[in-house]
Amino acid sequence: MLTYRERMRTMGVTSPPEIGPAAFRRIVGSSVADVGCGSGVFGFMLRSAWYLTGAWIDEGIAKPDRLIGVDFSPVAIANVKRHAIYDDPRLADATRLPLSDGEVDTALSMENIEHLFPAEIPGALAELCRVSRRRVVVTTPAPWRVIHHPWVRVELASIDTANAPMARTEFLVRSGQVHKSVLFPHQMRAAGFEFRTFMRSPMITADSIIYWADVDAIRLDRLGEVLGTSVSAYPEHDSRPHWDEAYRELLASTLDIPLSRRQPIRTTLAEVGRALKVAVRPHT
Template sequence: MTLYDEIGTTYSAARRPDPRLAARIAAALGDAATVVNVGAGTGSYEPPTTLLAVEPSTVMIAQRPPASAPVLRARAEALPLADGVADAAMALLTVHHWADLAAGIAELRRVARRRVVILTWDRELTRDFWFLREYLPEGAALDDARAASIADLARLLGGARVEPVPIPHDCTDGFGAAYWRRPEGYLDPVVRSGMSVLAQLDQAVVRPALDRLAADLESGRWHERHRDLLGLEEYDVGYRLLVADL
């Protein structure tokens, strides 16, 4: 059983693709005529050129739309695919879940002829995100333990350009820092169900953090502390696209 077999039952309700992020991912893939999506989940951001999706969780596979690309149940570290099967391989917000990062990256490079695209976050930046810094430092510690550094990922890729991905204030995809300007979102259990960092932490730690946030929202303390965020249309919380040409 995978992590998302346990926590992913309502994933598609909280994690709806954002068209602005989709445009950035499509630009990173460039003119790739065929794409393999590794750690594909429910199929978010798969371009029409997706040849095949690879996902280990049956719970996530069951939530893929009927018209999605064909999907194989497998892990990133052992892709049941031929060498150079597609122009590009992509892995979006998934590498932090892989048991063997080096093996998974090597597999992406093996199955892609021309390009590998990875969406992840820079933990050096995200640990300063207000929700983690002020309310849930345990989440930053978990990220430090599970997320690879950008430098390590670039090295494993054999070199990569790194592109910042600012997050719109009304982002429809409910990943960890998507609610940077909508703090009340973290109090919504459906929203939280799409955030693996909250699902993986002991709820005896998460619950008091949410109670403190709720109290600060009610009193106005949160808005006073973060008034600088309220007029921003987008914000760099640390998400990064790595694009490696092979």
């Protein structure tokens, strides 16, 4: 797992590209901000497969006027600049987007929001709403797939066998890839979003969920509590010399994310079943 983390540090985050076309269908207008763009996989796909977007299919917009890529990782932004994936790549945090109000037609965030701490998610969603004129599109792993317990345990074991203390920069890279929060279909629907599931395989209930809504339909005050890690974001001025224990604490906390405290997972499965028009009988 450390090898995987090293690869992510040098190239940025790569999410399953198969979800791209399904999410692109919800894009409207000619300008898009890809927030949490990572290595630029979805930006590259969006530019080369614009014909899959709702903008092309429903509105007849032949090509994007402007694609903006935003990520908090300097490595990721350097990568997308090198490959000229976006017209306007920007280094920024998802909770403080360097865009003006209504600057783009669609604010897109794919497989990104689960990496934020629970307290950050309402602000990040509010920023997507602020910078979009028309629509917000968000994809995130299905609740029962947010935390991949086997790799978390492997990663925890790797901390104990590491040869050198973890520096802050290393901690920021590694902790940035950890899934820390969960969004449920019922709470996103309450906030005004429609949703559909995405499956790479018919043997898997759902890999990710695609949420979308027109900006004027979104009511974030109805989102409710966001579940996730009990660990809070570490302040920028934290000057501890070694970060091994902080990383261990964060990883361990993900194993205890209370997925059933507000909404039993069986209820969420039933919601997804209705979205798929497939009868799912919750276990009792």
